[in-house]
Amino acid sequence: MGTLNLYDTQKQRIVELQSRIRACERGAFAHSTRYLTTGCDALDTLFPGQGVRQGSLVEWLGESNASGAGTVSLMTGRRVCPAGRPLVLIDTRHDLFPLSLSLLGFDLSRLILIRPASEREALWACEEALRCEAVGVVWANIEQITSTSFRRLQLAAEDSAGIGFLVRSTKAVHQPSWAEVRFKVHPSPSLRGSPGFQVEVISHHGKPHHTTADIMIDNWKGTLYENRHSANPLPLVPRMDVATTRRRSTGT
Amino acid sequence: MQRLVVAQPELDRCLLLLTERLQRGEFVRYGNRLAQKRGVRVGMPVSEARTFFRPRDRIIVEAVQPPQDRQALIELALRCERFSFRIGLEETDHPESILMDVTGVAQFFSSEQGLAEELDRALSNNRYNGRIAISETIGSAWAAAHFLAGSHQPVVIPAGELHRLEPLPVMGLRLDDSTLTKLERLGIQTIRQVLALDRASLTRRFGAEIVTRLDQLRGQRPETITPCHPLPTYRVERNLEEGISHPEAIEQLWSLLLRQLLDLLTPKCLGTRHLECRLIMEDRTSQSLSLRLCEATSDQQHIADLLRFQQEKLRLSSPVVALMMEALDVSPLETNQQELFDGGTRGHARQFSMLVNRLSSRLGAEAVLVPCLLPDPVPERAVQMHQVSDANSAEFTTFPARFHGVDRPTALFPEPRPVEVIAMLPDGPPAVLFWQGIRFDISYSTEPERIESGWWDGEYVCRDYYRVETSSGQWLWVFRRLQDHLWFWHGEFF
Numbered sequence: 001m002g003t004l005n006l007y008d009t010q011k012q013r014i015v016e017l018q019s020r021i022r023a024c025e026r027g028a029f030a031h032s033t034r035y036l037t038t039g040c041d042a043l044d045t046l047f048p049g050q051g052v053r054q055g056s057l058v059e060w061l062g063e064s065n066a067s068g069a070g071t072v073s074l075m076t077g078r079r080v081c082p083a084g085r086p087l088v089l090i091d092t093r094h095d096l097f098p099l100s101l102s103l104l105g106f107d108l109s110r111l112i113l114i115r116p117a118s119e120r121e122a123l124w125a126c127e128e129a130l131r132c133e134a135v136g137v138v139w140a141n142i143e144q145i146t147s148t149s150f151r152r153l154q155l156a157a158e159d160s161a162g163i164g165f166l167v168r169s170t171k172a173v174h175q176p177s178w179a180e181v182r183f184k185v186h187p188s189p190s191l192r193g194s195p196g197f198q199v200e201v202i203s204h205h206g207k208p209h210h211t212t213a214d215i216m217i218d219n220w221k222g223t224l225y226e227n228r229h230s231a232n233p234l235p236l237v238p239r240m241d242v243a244t245t246r247r248r249s250t251g252t
Numbered sequence: 253m254q255r256l257v258v259a260q261p262e263l264d265r266c267l268l269l270l271t272e273r274l275q276r277g278e279f280v281r282y283g284n285r286l287a288q289k290r291g292v293r294v295g296m297p298v299s300e301a302r303t304f305f306r307p308r309d310r311i312i313v314e315a316v317q318p319p320q321d322r323q324a325l326i327e328l329a330l331r332c333e334r335f336s337f338r339i340g341l342e343e344t345d346h347p348e349s350i351l352m353d354v355t356g357v358a359q360f361f362s363s364e365q366g367l368a369e370e371l372d373r374a375l376s377n378n379r380y381n382g383r384i385a386i387s388e389t390i391g392s393a394w395a396a397a398h399f400l401a402g403s404h405q406p407v408v409i410p411a412g413e414l415h416r417l418e419p420l421p422v423m424g425l426r427l428d429d430s431t432l433t434k435l436e437r438l439g440i441q442t443i444r445q446v447l448a449l450d451r452a453s454l455t456r457r458f459g460a461e462i463v464t465r466l467d468q469l470r471g472q473r474p475e476t477i478t479p480c481h482p483l484p485t486y487r488v489e490r491n492l493e494e495g496i497s498h499p500e501a502i503e504q505l506w507s508l509l510l511r512q513l514l515d516l517l518t519p520k521c522l523g524t525r526h527l528e529c530r531l532i533m534e535d536r537t538s539q540s541l542s543l544r545l546c547e548a549t550s551d552q553q554h555i556a557d558l559l560r561f562q563q564e565k566l567r568l569s570s571p572v573v574a575l576m577m578e579a580l581d582v583s584p585l586e587t588n589q590q591e592l593f594d595g596g597t598r599g600h601a602r603q604f605s606m607l608v609n610r611l612s613s614r615l616g617a618e619a620v621l622v623p624c625l626l627p628d629p630v631p632e633r634a635v636q637m638h639q640v641s642d643a644n645s646a647e648f649t650t651f652p653a654r655f656h657g658v659d660r661p662t663a664l665f666p667e668p669r670p671v672e673v674i675a676m677l678p679d680g681p682p683a684v685l686f687w688q689g690i691r692f693d694i695s696y697s698t699e700p701e702r703i704e705s706g707w708w709d710g711e712y713v714c715r716d717y718y719r720v721e722t723s724s725g726q727w728l729w730v731f732r733r734l735q736d737h738l739w740f741w742h743g744e745f746f
C-alpha cells in the first residue's frame with residue numbers, strides 16, 4: 001500500500017541526484033531559493049521555480065531589430081526588483097530611452113544607467129554590480145560573453161543573491177551559457193495596438209511547466225499579461241480589429 | 253563708498269564720486285548723498301556728472317578699488333561674528349552684501365527682530381549704514397534687504413511668509429544685467445510675474461540661472477554661505493630626490509600619503525568626497541588622479557582601490573619627482589549628503605555608494621548616470637543625464653499624464669535613421685519602409701502624433717510620429733519631417 005517499489009525508489013534517487021547536480025552547478029554557496037514573480041502568470045510558468053530565482057541569471061535572446069527581448073526583459077526586471085533596491089541598467093548600445101522607462105512604471109530616481117565605452121567594460125561593470133548585495137536587478141545588453149566570464153557573472157549573482165538579466169542577439173544561441181533560463185523572444189502580431197511577443201524557453205536548469213508563452217504589453221498600464229487570443233480559433237477577430245484601426249488612421 | 257567715509261569722515265561733506273573706467277569711457281559707479289542731491293546718477297558719464305556741480309563744491313572723484321572694498325567687507329563681516337556662527341560674502345565678482353546664518357542665534361537677542369536691531373546698532377557704532385533683513389533663505393533675505401528694508405529699519409520675514417516678496421522687482425532675484433534687460437523688454441517687472449511663467453520656457457529663454465535663483469529664493473534649492481574665515485586645508489605632499497616611474501613604487505608613495513591624509517581627517521570624524529592626487533614629473537609637467545565620491549568616506553582600502561583604477565589609466569611621460577594629495581570636499585562622516593537611494597539598510601546604502609564609486613572611477617563619471625526627464629516634447633531633448641555625484645541636484649519630473657506605457661519606444665537611436673517609405677496616401681502613414689536594404693512591411697500604424705518645438709528652442713523641430721507594426725510584429729517609431737517630408741526611423745521596442 002504505502003511502500004515504494006524498486007522503480008519508485010530509483011526514480012526518487014534520480015530526482016535527488018539531479019537536484020544535487022543542480023546545486024553543485026549553482027555553486028557551493030547557494031543561499032537563496034527565493035522565487036520572485038514576474039507579475040505575468042504565463043511568463044512565470046516558463047521558469048522552473050514559477051518565478052525568477054534570486055541569485056540567478058536569465059538570458060533573453062532576440063533578433064537584431066525590434067525583437068522585444070529588451071523590452072520584455074526590462075519590464076520583467078522592474079517587476080522582480082525587490083522594493084527599495086536600485087536597478088542597474090548597463091546600456092552598451094547607448095540607446096535606452098529613459099522616458100519610455102518612466103512611462104512603463106520605472107522610478108528613475110532608483111535607477112542607475114551605465115553607458116560603457118566597450119563590451120569589455122560592460123562585462124566588468126555587470127560583474128561588479130552583480131556582486132553588490134544592495135542592487136536589486138542588473139540588466140545588461142552584452143553580445144560577447146565567454147564561458148569563463150559567464151561563469152563569473154553567475155557566481156557573482158549567486159554570491160550576492162542578485163538577479164541578472166542579459167539581453168543578447170540570437171547569434172549567441174549556440175554559445176555556452178550559465179544562465180538558469182534562456183529565452184528567445186519573437187515579436188508577434190499585436191492586439192488592439194498592444195505589442196505582442198512570444199517567449200520561448202530554449203534551455204533551462206530544472207523543468208518549467210511550459211516552454212512557450214504568448215504575452216502582450218498592456219497599452220495603458222505598461223504591464224505584461226498573457227495573450228489568450230493567440231489560441232483563438234477565429235484569428236480573424238484581432239486582424240479585423242487591426243484593419244478597422246488602420247482605416248481610421250488613414251482616413252479612408 | 254562707506255569704506256572711504258569711515259576712514260575719512262570729512263568726505264561726507266564733499267561731493268564724492270567713485271568711478272569705473274569702461275571701454276566707452278569713465279562712468280559713475282557710486283555717488284554719495286550730496287552728489288545724488290545735485291542730480292548725479294549711477295551709470296552716468298563722469299563728464300556729464302561734473303556739469304551738475306557748483307563752483308564752490310568740494311569734489312572728490314576716485315576710481316573704485318574692488319580688492320580694497322572686498323577686504324573692507326571681510327573685515328566688517330569678521331567684526332559681526334558675534335551675531336552668527338557662519339558669516340560670509342555674497343558670491344559675486346564685486347560683493348556688496350554680507351551673508352549671515354543666524355539659525356538658533358536669535359534666542360540670545362530676545363527675538364530675530366532684536367537681533368536685527370542689535371546688528372544695526374553695531375554697524376552704526378562703526379559708522380556703517382546697513383540695510384538688514386532676516387528670512388528663511390539667502391535669496392529671500394537678499395531681496396528683502398535690498399527692496400524692503402531701509403536705513404535703520406531692519407526687516408524680518410517670518411517663516412512661511414515668503415509670498416510677501418512676490419511684489420518686489422525682479423532685481424531681487426540676483427540676476428545678471430542681460431537677463432534683467434530681457435525681462436524688462438518683455439514687460440516683466442516683479443517676482444510674481446516671473447513665478448507665473450512656465451519653468452521650462454523660462455529656462456529655454458533666459459538660461460538655467462533664473463530658475464536656480466527662483467528655487468533659491470523659495471528654499472527649493474540649497475545655497476550655502478562660504479565662510480570668510482579660511483577653512484583648514486587637508487593636504488600632504490612628498491618631494492623625492494630621485495624620480496620614480498615604476499607603478500608599484502608610485503602606488504606605495506600615494507598609499508603612504510593617503511594614510512597621512514586620513515590620519516588628519518579621522519580624529520575629527522571627517523571624510524572626503526573629493527580627493528585630488530597630483531603627480532609632478534621630472535619634465536615639470538603634472539598629472540592628476542581625481543576622485544569624486546558619492547558620500548564622505550575615510551575608508552583607506554576603498555579610496556586606495558579607486559585610486560588604483562585611476563592609476564591604471566595613467567600614462568607618465570617621465571619619472572615622478574613629487575606627489576601632492578589633498579582632500580578638497582571634507583565633511584563629517586555621520587552627516588553625509590542626502591543618500592542617492594532612500595530605503596534599505598544603512599549597510600546596503602554604503603555598499604551601493606561604494607559600487608557607484610568603483611564604477612565611476614573605472615569607467616569615468618560620464619558613464620555612470622542618473623536620467624532626469626525634462627518637460628520638452630522633442631524626444632532627443634526630453635532626457636538629461638546627470639552624473640551620479642550630481643544626482644542630489646537632479647530634478648525628477650514626470651511626463652504628461654496623457655501619455656501611457658508604449659507611447660514611446662524603449663530604444664531611441666542617437667541619430668534618426670533616414671528611411672525610404674512607400675505610403676498608400678500622399679500624407680498618410682507608411683505602408684513599406686526600407687532601411688539599408690531591409691524591407692519592413694507595415695501592417696498597422698497609429699494615428700500621427702505631431703511634435704513641434706518652439707521657435708525660441710534653437711533648432712526648429714516639426715515632425716509627425718507614427719508607431720508602426722511590421723507584418724512580423726516588430727514595433728518601430730518613425731517620423732516624417734514636415735519641412736522636407738523626409739522619413740526617419742527614430743526608435744524601436746527592441
